[in-house]
Amino acid sequence: MTDYGHDLRFGTFLTPDADHADQVVALARLTEQVGLELVTVQDHPYQARFLDTWTLLSVIAARTETLRVAPNVANLPLRQPVVLGRSAASLDILSGGRVELGLGAGGFAEAITSIGGPTLSAAERVTGLAEAIEIIRGIWAPEGGRVRVDGSRYRVPGARSGPAPAHDIGIWLGAYKPRMLRMTGRLADGWLPSSAYAAPEALSAMNATIDEAAVAAGRAPEEITRLYNLMGSFGRDDGTFLHGPASVWAEQLAELTLTEGMSTYILASDSPEDIRRFAAEVVPAVRELVAAERGLRRAASDERQAGGAAHDAGGGPGPHRGDAAAGDAPSGDERERTTAPVRVASTSFAVTPTPDDGVRYSDHAAWDESTRPSGPDPDPDRRYTAHEQAAGRHLVDVHDHLRQELAQVRDLVEQVAAGTLDAGSARSHINTMTMRQNNWTLGVYCETYCRVVTTHHTIEDVSLFPHLRKADPRLAPVLDRLKEEHHVIHEVLEGLDRALVAFVADPTNGMKGLRAGVDLLTDTLLSHLSYEERELVEPLARLGFT
Structure with missing residues (x-):
């Protein structure tokens, strides 16, 4: 099992159809609106019905704000290396550092020759790719140097080198055969296969070839990002890869991250519905599943290290410490954090609930916080293993994701106020967020967590609140209050959506209501998350899930 620990990223792989050029650009913009990070485009210049890849990527970069763009992959025999290097660097500068470079040795040899490209053997194309990488990196070096490559x-x-790109552009190789895989290990920043040509069961051996070559070249295997073009369909689960509901997609992709190290998933689809579903249902679930398992592994590692340290010191098993996992309030709001009481048992408990800073933006209160019940006081003599604390750590991690989304909501509203984003696009983005999917409440948080922890249990077997209520009836008032607050937050979100609609009808007068809506959401969500962590982080460690 190999997890290289890379951050998860998600994107789309679009067909550059010249007959539907506006739709291609619209799909790229949709990719950004639903929160994905990357748009890629195939590069087949011999296809008369296709838009030129670099021209299309330039337009996409100009019409988006945060989206990274990349050819998937550039057809090297038809892209002279010096010119390709300068094209990539130029677009990277113009886009503010949002370009990556997918490279291929050049498939479809006859098609390349048919439009005047060179006639090359497979071996010559692979050799040329290695030489081209050296040339392109030389072109990207600071200006004033010279690029000298005397290859076959x-x-x-x-x-002359230059221009230098705005950021360190990654070179991702589309590689399948041993020689190309070894080149990926030696020279590339990323590996970019497609599921249609590299099935999941083939990834382990291919990754091993890359890793061996990397080590032989003095590199660490984790220096190489593992990307994956996804070909699949949503619908009935037929038992094959990526043919089923979103939950099946999420489980299969999370497993690939945790066992094969794949971390950037690129959906090959020109369907707006598929892109929205991928972003709204698959991506958040993959993130949660991977975060849960990584949290368990960190906890187990911390526990082993703590045990080893105690053994080396000649002492018995003492308190175990994990990494602190305190969440942060949205930095954009500059909410000053204060020290608040937290309901944990002792210094052996390393998971820190996020305190409520007491800052409120709205004149309206969604509930009376003074009526919130508290659970039983923790046992001050109880000690918790890192494994027990992993559940609470994951709860904080999930909440931190929601806090980040809240900061995005506030930013979207400010963009609407400034006139740089229309209200419809803001609504579309907000509606894809985790907080709008009804899957962020603790009950379903547990379902995704337990799917990793207890692999023999299905989602239907898991229900956290009833378990906690049964395991410790003293928690019943807290659990009831949390469920009530979940419903209130849903209503606040609905109110924000109505405010966006009202703003479209009357921008002049609607902005006041829109700001009031986001202020109320900020107050209610941050207050609720802090309350939930304060009351449940310790019971999760003490009572577990079963």
């Missing part, structure tokens, strides 16, 4: 395929006797 490319000879550059003294090109």
Whole structure:
């Protein structure tokens, strides 16, 4: 099992159909609106019905704000390395550092030759790719140097370097066969296969070839990002890869991250519905499943290290410490944090609930916080293992994701106020967020967590609140109050949506209501998350899930 620990990223793989050019650009903009991070486009210049890849990527970059763009993958025999390097660097500068470079040795040899490209053997194409990488990296070096490569395929006797890109552009290789895989390990920043050509069961051996080559070249295997183009369909689960409901997609992709190290998933689809479903249902679930398992592994590692340290010191088993996991309030709001009481048993408990800073933006209160019940006081003599504390840590991690989303909501509203984003786009983005999917409440948080922890149990077998209520009846008032607050937050979100609609009808007068809506959401959500952590982080460690 290999998890390289890379951050998860998600994107789309679009067809550059010239007959539907506006739709292609619209799909790219949709990719950004639903919160995905990357748009890629295939590169087949011999296809008369396709838009030119670099021209299309330039337009997409100009019409988006945060989206990264990349060819998937650039057809090297038809893209001269010096010109390709400068094209990528130029677009990276113009887009503010949002370009990556997918590279291929060049498939479809006859098609390449048919439009005047070179006639090359497979071996010559692979050799040329290695030479091209050296040339392109030389072009990206600070200006003033010289690029000199005397290769069998490319000879550059003294090109001046420059322009340097705005950021370190990653070179991702579309590789399948051993020689290309070894080159990926030696020279590339990423590996970019497609599921249609590299099935999940083939990834382990291919990754091993990359890793061995990386180590032989003095590199760490984790330096290489593992990307994956996804071909699948939503619908009935037929037992094959990515053919089923979103929950099946999420479980299969999370497993690939945790066992094969794949971390950037690129959906090959030109369907707006598929892109929205991927972003709204698959992506959040994959993130939660991977975060849960990584949390367990960190906890187990911490526990082993703590045990080893105690053994080396000649002492018996003492309190175990994990990494602190305090959440942060949205930095954009500059809410000053204060020290508040937290309901944990002792210094052996390393998971820190996020305190409520007491800052309120709205004149309206969604509930009376003074009536909130509290659970039983923790046992001050109880000690918790890192494994027991992993559940509470994951709760804080999930809440931190929601806090980040809240900061995004506030930013979206400010963009609407400034006139740089229309209200419809803001609504579309907000509606794809985790907080709008009814899957962030603690009950379903537990379902995704337990799907990893207790692999023999299905989602239907898991119900956290009833378990906690049965395991410790003293928690019943807290659990009842939390459920009530979940319903209130749902209503506040609905109110914000109505405010966005009202703003469209009357922008002048609607902005006041829109700001009031986001202020109320900020107060209620941050207050609720802090309350839930305060009351449940310790019971989760003490009572577990079963």
